[in-house]
Amino acid sequence: MTSSTHLPQPSGSCGTAPDTTATHLNGRLISALGPVISRTPPLALLQEKPLVLACGSPINLSIRFYLYAVTTTEFERQPGAHRIQLTCGLEHPKHPDRLIFDRRDGAHVVLSGYSQEWDVFVLWDAGLHDLYDGFPYSKGVQVREETILAALSRPFAIQQRRLRFPGHSSVTETVVAARASHLVPALVERVRRSHVALLDL
DSSP: OOOOOSOTTOOOSSOOOOOHHHHHHHHHHHHHGGBSSOOOGGGGGGGOOOEEEEOOOOTTTEEEEEEEEOOOTTTTTTTTEEEEEEEOEEEOOTTEEEEOOOOTTTEEEEEEEEETTTTTTEEEOOHTTTTTTTTETTTTEEEEEHHHHHHHHHHSSEEEEEETTTTTTTTEEEEEEEEEEEEHHHHHHHHHHHHHHHOOO
């Protein structure tokens, strides 16, 4: 059976101790989604990563959000890049040292980050980040600062990134970024583009 890091749990969450960062991020996510959420989870679940939310119209999906804080440092390989670090997932069935996202209950997975500085959510394509052999613990996933800034002046901003996989063809990822006030249409776009990307593989 696959297990989740750091401590295996039936819920698939990534730890038993309260995660104040997760509580803050998940609270901001719920606030941004507002009435789209069909059922608001109890406070205790806000400490969990990932967080599963039942979303109504116009999304109409159960979504498992892997939500991380967007950060940046002067040591980024790409100047001006912001990033999240993936520290949560299930053990890959063939590669115990690598992780995959939890899709066991059929929920759609969204890999996301929140920039508190800009009040912007960034939505990556989860289906591409655990493609083939999964991902290593603490993998960094980047977005350009100009994409975050572009999201401040439009409903959502788009960035294209080329992802390379050893032994496989590279693929193009579309990143979606939006202010918290425009998260719902950005999430609809994220889901749509993720479905298109899977058909193109």
